[in-house]
Amino acid sequence: MTSQPLNLDELRRRIDGVDDRIHDLIVERAEIVETISALKRDAGMPALRPGREATIVRRILGRHRGHFPRQSLLRIWRELLGGTTAMQGRFAVAVRVTENGARLWDLARDHYGTYVQMLPLRGASEVLSAVAEERATVGVLPMPDETERTPWWPQLVGAGAHALRVIARLPFGGAGNARDGDGDALVIGRGEAEATGADRSMIVVETEGDVSRARLSAAFEAAGQKVTFFAQHVPTPGTVWNLIELDDLLKPGDARLETALKPLGDRARDLRLLGAYARPMPSETK
16 A cells, blocks of 8 residues: 655645644733733732743753754744743843944843844943833843953942842853854843752852962862852952852852851951852754
């Protein structure tokens, strides 16, 4: 018995049917989001939940099969998440841009969606002000670079429930076609970090006197905290602010931080959490 030959018109009709089902599911998902949005408003919860989004994307990519490109799947879900976030109220992204580079703009657009409202601003202070004044929901700034004479991150060293903090790192799943080099970006916003099972935290340790970065890093390593990034700033002579990224989710009062700094004694004068975020996934092209 011979099999029926493939009929191109029939296959196209099948694709149309699949497209209709996909669209129906997107409409259904949006209706659920509207209900969730109302519950969030009643509870005073923010629309944007970076940890929840990271968990969704990791789960979807983890169950993927077949030959459809994973990066294309990631792109679809980022647009979906961007669209449903925009449904829940005004959402705008402030981005630091320069005459010589548009990479941060590309990273922000790819992560938050092609049609998200974006504000191009020249300076880091302008970006932070836009978020602080709620002209933007989040701000996108370059990963700290020790070659900068006036780094932007010391502006985050503050206390209070309404302080701005680091809430995400970009790119989350590969840089796509982002232009101008390989630099990452940090997203600045408000809200407490949610555990995703694979997170990082950024802290600032204020030290006095001669405390080398090697000694400070070793203190955290000895306390079981892996250091994944380190930068320094000298706000006044004799005082150093040490920006440290740790491969774990840390909260205020975490005993592990006290354990790490105890060997330094009085030389470690202060410690502040600058935020936490879901650990980016390895870049994949298949």
